[in-house]
Amino acid sequence: MSGKNQHVVQRENGWAVRGEGNSRDTSHHSTQAEAAEAAREIARRQESEVLIHGRDGRIRERDSYGNDPFPPKG
Structure with missing residues (x-):
């Protein structure tokens, strides 16, 4: 079972x-890269x-760290 998706948002x-x-933020950071x-x-855990x-x-980037339902063929 996969966990919750994690959103990086500006504050x-x-x-x-x-x-x-979630109703509350998990963590706060000074830069978008740190967040x-x-x-x-x-997400890896x-x-x-x-x-x-x-x-x-708006969502500008999306990365998956779970079991992708349709993995790309190599």
């Missing part, structure tokens, strides 16, 4: 990681996805 004083469906790395570590949002709030 007033930096960037935050928030688990999908993205923290989200990736959580939970075998879930990281969704990085841009300053406009």
Whole structure:
């Protein structure tokens, strides 16, 4: 079973990681890169996805660290 997807979102004083469906942020960071790395570590442990949002709030990058339903053929 996979865990919650992790979202990297902008906040007033930096960037935050928030688990999908959570009411509170998991962690706060001064840069988007720091928040993205923290989200990736959580996603690797939970075998879930990281969704990085841009300053406009739209998803600009998505990485999967779980069991992909349709793995690419090599």
